[in-house]
Amino acid sequence: MTSRQDLANAIRALSMDGVQKAKSGHPGAPMGMADIAEVLWRKFLKHNPSNPNWFNRDRFVLSNGHGSMLLYSLLHLSGYDLSIDDLKNFRQMGSKTPGHPEYGYAPGVETTTGPLGQGISNAVGMAIAEKNLASTFNTSKTNVIDHFTYVFLGDGCLMEGISHEACSLAGTLGLGKLIAFWDDNGISIDGEVEGWFSDDTVKRFESYGWQVIAGVDGHNSIEIENAINQARNNLSQPTLICCKTLIGFGSPNKAGTHDCHGAPLGEEEIKATKQNLNWQFGEFEIPAEIYKEWNAEATGEIKEQEWNKTLESYSQENKSLYAELKRRINNELPSQWNSTFDEWVRQLQNNPANIASRKASQNSIEFIAKMLPELTGGSADLAPSNLTTWSKSKALAKNDFSGNYIHYGVREFGMTAIINGISLHGGLIPFGATFLMFMEYARNALRMAALMKIQNIEVYTHDSIGLGEDGPTHQPIEQMANLRQTPNLVMWRPCDQVETAISWKNAIENKTNPTALIFSRQNLKQQNRNLNQLDNIAKGGYVLTDSDKTDLIIIATGSEVGLAVEASISLKSKGVNTRVVSMPSTNVFDSQSREYKDSVLLPNVKNRLAIEAGISDFWMKYVGLDGDVIGMNSFGESAPANKLFEHFGFTVENVVEVALNMIERNKK
């Protein structure tokens, strides 16, 4: 008869073997958490290995992502489409089993983890999504949305600041279906953690309003099972289960030390460990009876079928709710989306307004929210500055989760990783907001969205020295270059309410890239456009004003487009025929055909000037060594915005002077 210990040892064996074969990886955590995983996955986890996308499945997140072999072992043993050969290819080029769990590579990986603290924050987002969707779609009779979100995390996650942000908010919001397991093994890379991590974690999580189950023996199945039951029975608080474990459990010479954290155990030690665990099987060998005990395909199929039946009866009793749920699950926009939006954009073009793009953004949000109830806004305590609320926005609160707005508090990083979790869960279109400068606090979570190719819309206002008096700590310089240079990320910096609306439309429609929307604090003048130009905004860059011939191309974005147009008029009077290119999204422009790009940035025109109140360097890729840039080459200062623009050379006079000097230089 197969014991629970045997079942857990299957994980240990596969993890040791996988890491050994790859000659790199982290065996310690999988071996330490194997018993917990066995109880959770075999006794509680609601999932269907044959359909990893079943909407009502429990979510499982491995926040200590370096323990990836734990997850791969679980997926393989449970019957997901992840073969033993996939496990043998751990950490190899093109495999489904990269060094850290990567979303989209192996089925059943709910999110990419590795950067510590972000997995637990993603999980908070998933639990928020579940609670919100349940509140929207469940009826007194039927719970169509009803699942738990489970997370494994280690000391590293708990030390990271983001864990404070996400877990504090989880407590405030009373996310009762979030259950986290702390792998309390006392070891991190530098050694025994007591010299640098002496928090009373129980007390800490109690201070956040969590239920904390302390002192669970992470190698005692009964204790683990009892703890999970207690956690599931408390639906008003998230639960932290503190599991005392031995890192590298089973390894006679390395267990309990950091030697087994991040390196293969070695052939000899693996042999000794298998002997010690009474595991009598070869490398990557799992006996049939153990596979059988682990396999969750049949039970998973039954669970999903049950849900399908529930959904069927729900659909008959709640036709419109069901239609809406289906649309949300399928990630579809309403059929009238395009036509309605396009019509509105034409109206905006025909009714010029000189407003800040953050205000134009608020108008866009107002417009979009009418069509998309799944729009779920939020800001890191800057709602009145980011202008992210709308007439029908309503905050989520612990006891009323029917809203569509999240007051994230001053928690930029937590917010952004939570949004990743909401997005991964599905059913909502979340956006967050902060000042562009404080994107930096959150940056790696936005990068994770880019890496995962998921939607994460961030509203970043106060985009330059144009924010004025708050000064250089708040004035972005190099931040836009940083966003644009991030693979898979799309950044927009619109110049008026029309480009703002297009940028929002693009962000909503783009399901495979995160989008950073960059808005001004100060008012911007609306630009004239014909219908063709209106269409071309979506190409990221287009000719805004032109001459019969082109002596000079000025490229500008956002608040500097108005300046470029004014300067081009002045240059015309000096005999310089100038084309002004508005380039709200360099990322989108770069993805256009060579033909289109050359039609905008005429290759034979060497006189090119870029104007943007951001770091100059970035624009060299468009203007070349013969061109010039009017940008920022230092930090800003604290002063009224108009004084700053003048001080840093963003004036018609300076643009004209720089342009004329360049033209003169290039004649030589």
Add this chain to the structure above:
Amino acid sequence: MTSRQDLANAIRALSMDGVQKAKSGHPGAPMGMADIAEVLWRKFLKHNPSNPNWFNRDRFVLSNGHGSMLLYSLLHLSGYDLSIDDLKNFRQMGSKTPGHPEYGYAPGVETTTGPLGQGISNAVGMAIAEKNLASTFNTSKTNVIDHFTYVFLGDGCLMEGISHEACSLAGTLGLGKLIAFWDDNGISIDGEVEGWFSDDTVKRFESYGWQVIAGVDGHNSIEIENAINQARNNLSQPTLICCKTLIGFGSPNKAGTHDCHGAPLGEEEIKATKQNLNWQFGEFEIPAEIYKEWNAEATGEIKEQEWNKTLESYSQENKSLYAELKRRINNELPSQWNSTFDEWVRQLQNNPANIASRKASQNSIEFIAKMLPELTGGSADLAPSNLTTWSKSKALAKNDFSGNYIHYGVREFGMTAIINGISLHGGLIPFGATFLMFMEYARNALRMAALMKIQNIEVYTHDSIGLGEDGPTHQPIEQMANLRQTPNLVMWRPCDQVETAISWKNAIENKTNPTALIFSRQNLKQQNRNLNQLDNIAKGGYVLTDSDKTDLIIIATGSEVGLAVEASISLKSKGVNTRVVSMPSTNVFDSQSREYKDSVLLPNVKNRLAIEAGISDFWMKYVGLDGDVIGMNSFGESAPANKLFEHFGFTVENVVEVALNMIERNKK
């Protein structure tokens, strides 16, 4: 007779007037914390307004930096060189009083604050520096280093994740002379915090091992005074004093609401407030008797004189310790520094080693630490990977602070902001370390070092896809571009042990810029150099190999320099005369004379190819529109390093092909 309330009202009046005149700013926090500030500054703070740099002064940090008028008022009233006209120029171009307190602008501003949570973290660094220097220099008879570090902080700081990182570590290290005041006013920008911030903060800080003094009435001078005494009497734990305050205290219509948080009160409300507070003076008017009560010049002078006397007798009894302390305070390097280092570099050049630059970095650290006992290392739990320990490194521990190494735990952001604090304190040369990717978690603190123009050395290892199997979550792509594009920041990416040593020398000597040192995980081949080339490394970029004529310039850094040299040999055999430029620091190279730069990157050579395993875009500023870049244009993958370099085109064959294609193209 002047009451304490009158003295506090002077702060309120100046803060209201300053914000009103600037038409922007934050009056609420200064008005709410005025009573606390009055007690702290007039009863306890050890400082000398005539010498803001007195080494043994107490440090005061306003972590809620938006309340800058509080600090400016205190400095002005206490007698610092900050006139009433300076206060009237609040938030104006070129003033000493920018919107947030900026280090180096007004005397007495100990650090730049505004980005929330970083001030408290800087303060943790200052308290670490004090405790370490005290441990090094104090004798059984004399405490030459003996001061407190006080911090004001608000709800925003407490919500930010970095506060968790820094305060957790402060508890572990037992920083008994760190005293923080929480402005518990229940208000943040979005409104009343209870909907998004419901932590039991008392319990939270107790979980970190702090002494917490709860329930202090922030408008009751006696309670505040008692609390500070209790805090100062506990030298084994940092203390959090929880002060219940009313934001905008005194304003009859706006106190207690977020209306007074971030906007002028308005003329009418100021009038009503002054009446309510019984403050009968005009705009920016402070009566003489109030100035007199506040002025700390005489008492400050006496305190410093007493210390000077202590130092005098100390110097006679501890000659060598005193000499060392003086050198440290004056931030001087030992006299033999240059000659010893240069000799060592020549030895390195003459004794080639093919080692990873992270290993070369460890060798540099070992060498430097022998000469500089003030070198204070650390890593965010990656010591064995970053290779940041050395033969004589010794960890700081709560009960033994005589060491020189800090195990920061998995706390990148906290670490980097703490290092800013250590650096600002003086007496130590701190460095931190993490993987280059996780610089992102910490990035805004490094930016703050750049903004403040202070030394902050960060060792960032695992610098590219060359780290291999850990995969794209850990493989930097756009991170180096981001660092290089940050004003005032100096980044180095050396190609071998010789460039590594030079980069470390540069980092140690550079007291006005933070330095990011980028190192490889994998081994790098050492390059040949003559003495002239050896000298030119410090210029950031130089000709490493050359031909009689130059058909092509290849620019490379770090691990790609070896590839560039190999490819140049292959190109030579195909008749292409190639110059290879090694450019370990683009920032330093950019600061060279036009003449030098043109001698390296010959302006008439249009065939330019940059090679770096980082985002391609960055290099366009050197290669121009005619040139090309072999770089990264996507995220990496999980696989062994050699497979990845091959996959992404970092091979001799590909370099040759791209170069030949470019030359062909440019002939047309």
